[in-house]
Amino acid sequence: MTAPARIVSGMRPTGRLHLGHLLGTLRTWRELQAAHECFFFVADWHALTTDYDRSGGVAENVVEMVIDWLASGIDPERATIFVQSAIPEHAELHLLLSMITPLGWLERVPTYKEMQQQLTGRDLSTYGFLGYPVLQAADILMYRAAKVPVGADQVPHVELTREIARRFNHVFGEVFPEPQALLAAAPRIPGLDGRKMSKSYNNAVFLGEDAAAVNAKLSRMMTDPRRARRRDPGDPDDCPAYTLHRIYCTREELEYTAHGCRTATIGCLECKQIMIARAEAELGPIRERRHALAARPDDVRDVIVRGNRRAKAVAEETMATVRRVVGLGAPL
Ligand code: TRP
Ligand code: SF4
Secondary structure, three states, X not given: OOOOOEEEEEXXXXXXXXHHHHHHHHHHHHHHHHHOEEEEEEOHHHHHHHHHHHHHHHHHHHHHHHHHHHHOOOOOOOEEEEXXXXXXXXXXXXXXXXXXXXXXXXXXXXXXXXXXXXXXXXXXXXXXXXXXXXXXXXXXXXXXXOEEEEOHHHHHHHHHXXXXXXXXXXXXXXXXXXXXXXXXXXXXXXXXXXXXXXXXXXXXXXXXXXXXXXXXXXXXXXXXXXXXXXXXXOOHHHOHHHHHHHHHOOHHHHXXXXXXXXXXXXXXXXXXXXXXXHHHHXXXXXXXXXXHHHOOHHHHHHHHHHHHHHHHHHHHHHHHHHHHHHOOOOOO
């Protein structure tokens, strides 16, 4: 029997996680950890590539994010949870991979120009930002991952990782398997205003928010604008809130609400309450675990320290091979 494919994925520590992260990423991680050897890490160095002048909050965000992972069911007994900057081998591999990565490959990565256009007001003219995908390649190749669960925007980075692995193997010998992106089936999660859910749009439902706040937020979530009045029929396919119905509701509830919407026999508030009750069944336990974990910061730290240790052992092994094939490692 072949060993199950090894999985690596990372998240930048952007602060509190929200429903979009839960439904888009964390649910996928939770499923993967049941059947695979998983390495999930906080990409804190990656945060510096766009925000080096706002590094003050990074350490705190790292812990907050790990709390959200644990509360959402990422299980440190199954998955290795660690912090990128605690494993300096990532920086060493990044350096060595940068030697063989042509500038043109990096300039062609779509996120490079896109982010420079979108994130105005930040200094993205740095060497570090151009090298963002090389660091990501190091993260992935370090653990010889077969699969990398990511969102669609990250697929070019995994493609580039494959090219870098191929080039490394060609120049120095077969060391790295070529990883594949694993695209989550999850739909794009709309925020309260119908745009993509994002902290920066101020339209998010955060993990750990109290039940009343979740209820209030989801109750005023955008619906089909055709239902301006109670007697106007609508179409669930044009209703951002209904995206959450599709995720949370039973078949009967979906039929009842869709029919009620099209015939204007239920109001949006009643319709949303049905979805909110289901969402709360997932969010309630996450909230409780979150509070319990926040009260035990030493336990959270312990999880990270143990994960770092496991990751470090693998990273040291990989780097011993890498240094040997590159021809480094003269006796000190
Ligand atoms: N670039 C990823 C993002 O912004 C985060 C990341 C860093 C990552 N290293 C990774 C994801 C390695 C997968 C594998 O979402
Ligand atoms: Fe959306 Fe339900 Fe209102 Fe229809 S009735 S617009 S599906 S919230």
